Amino acid sequence: MNSDSARSREALEELNQRIIACEKCPRLRQYCREVAAQKRRMYRDWDYWGKPVPNFGDPNARILIIGLAPAAHGANRTGRMFTGDESGNWLFQTLYEVGLANQPTAVRADDGLELKDILITASVHCAPPANKPTPGELANCLPFLLETLQIVENWRVMVALGRIGFIQTLRTLKEAQIPHAIRQSSFAHGAELQLPGGRWIVCSYHPSQQNTFTGKLTREMMRSIFTRAKALADG
């Protein structure tokens, strides 16, 4: 590992520790704790994580995934992004198929899953009731996304999952003073939006059960997104 890689890894670890300790959104913190205490019956033997969920993946990644938020009984239970729920099953199967993950499954935080050249972050790091963060909560969590972008400085492509992930991505670009002429209405599955310096945003439907069960998002559609993201990252 060269010294730049080691620095990024250290900086990301330090940021992750601050994310885990964050208490900025009382409504979300209370909700995550309540879910962790009550548990779903099928997970009653689990010791739920119940805290903000840190970034997960390669600190030197060229591809970033901007998701919505941890799922109440998924990442809020396991402590790792997209781990332990149906959305994650879809996502990690796809990442494995296109060579961005070492295994197709994500069951628990110590299951050996490693991401290559990709890092997963979120619009908010705490599970929100009904998967709906408020504008204030999105604003509270924005600085973490901005810092993530600054630390993972090799990034070439941001894959925004769902409209909220896309809007949060645009806000972050504004905060980072990255000039662009992209509008919120540009969101569509497969839309590619170019940024200065050969960087890109790629939009995708979120692999929520609402989208995957109804066929709005198919496995082929998801594979195309990440195949294309890899090609854009390669220039």
Ligand code: SF4
């Ligand atoms: S959503 Fe983000 S800002 Fe709000 S408490 Fe969780 S980690 Fe902190």
